[in-house]
Amino acid sequence: xxxxxNNQEKSATGFVVEIYEWLEAVAFAxxxxxxxxxxLFRVVSVSGPSMNPTLYSGDRIVLNSLFYTPENGDIxxxxxxxxxxxxxxxxxxxxxxxxxxxxxxxxxxxxVDGVKLNEPYILDQDIQRSGEAYEFPLTIPKGKVFVMxxxxxxxxxxRDPGLGMVEEKYIMGKAVFRIYPFERVGGVD
Numbered sequence: 001x002x003x004x005x006n007n008q009e010k011s012a013t014g015f016v017v018e019i020y021e022w023l024e025a026v027a028f029a030x031x032x033x034x035x036x037x038x039x040l041f042r043v044v045s046v047s048g049p050s051m052n053p054t055l056y057s058g059d060r061i062v063l064n065s066l067f068y069t070p071e072n073g074d075i076x077x078x079x080x081x082x083x084x085x086x087x088x089x090x091x092x093x094x095x096x097x098x099x100x101x102x103x104x105x106x107x108x109x110x111x112v113d114g115v116k117l118n119e120p121y122i123l124d125q126d127i128q129r130s131g132e133a134y135e136f137p138l139t140i141p142k143g144k145v146f147v148m149x150x151x152x153x154x155x156x157x158x159r160d161p162g163l164g165m166v167e168e169k170y171i172m173g174k175a176v177f178r179i180y181p182f183e184r185v186g187g188v189d
Contacts, residue, residue, distance in 0.1 A: 041065070042173060044077050044088055050149030050156065051075070051090050052123050054188070060180035061090075061188055065173030070096055070145050072112065075175040075188055078147065078166050088172065091147035091157055092121075095140050102137040103159060110148070111137075121189075123151040133161040143168050 046059040054075065055061065063077055070076060070093045078089040095101040095112045102111045108125050110117045140146055144165040149155025158165050175188045 042077075043179065044090070044172070044175075046090055047087060049154050050151050051092075052151040052154075054092075054121050054150045055090060055175075055178070058181070059178055059184070061175045062177040062179055063173035064176045068171070068173050070168060070171055070174075072096060072099075073189075076145075076147065077172040077175065078170050079172055080163065080166055080170040089147075089156065089163075090175065091149055091155070091166075093145050094148050094158070095146040097140050097142045097144060100137050100139045101146050104136070121150050124153055126153065133159055133164050140165060145171070 042063045074093045146158045148157040
């Protein structure tokens with residue numbers, strides 16, 4: 001066999017080996033991404049106006065769901081079975097287990113443990129609403145949270161008897177980052 005033919009065979013073999021190495025690297029990277037988005041992060045689309053002006057319908061947000069424990073002020077995604085059309089709901093945690101909440105529609109205030117909340121993120125300070133699910137003040141039981149939308153006058157939330165307080169097991173995770181639309185990419189708070 002000539003030296004030229006031998007070099008061509010070595011070159012072809014090297015090319016095939018290089019292709020396999022690239023495919024192996026791509027498969028490994030995809031596996032890592034799938035694992036991250038299965039166990040650590042999830043992407044959810046916002047639907048409806050209940051979180052305006054913080055989030056808008058069509059926004060896409062990344063959730064942190066690994067070892068998450070709800071805290072006051074967190075924006076969370078809820079998959080509670082009695083939510084509208086079984087669609088995930090995006091709401092803000094207002095009170096967690098053991099805290100006492102009071103929603104005063106006459107004075108447009110929300111208090112937790114006797115302290116009026118400072119809520120610069122809500123759309124309208126007027127929170128009047130009928131058909132409330134609870135008599136206030138209300139102490140949140142173990143394993144549950146009280147949630148409300150930032151657009152208080154257009155939000156299906158814990159004040160509504162159809163949703164009520166949310167069991168922590170139905171919280172998918174905390175919204176941490178907006179990835180779409182591109183002009184509003186950034187952290188969520």
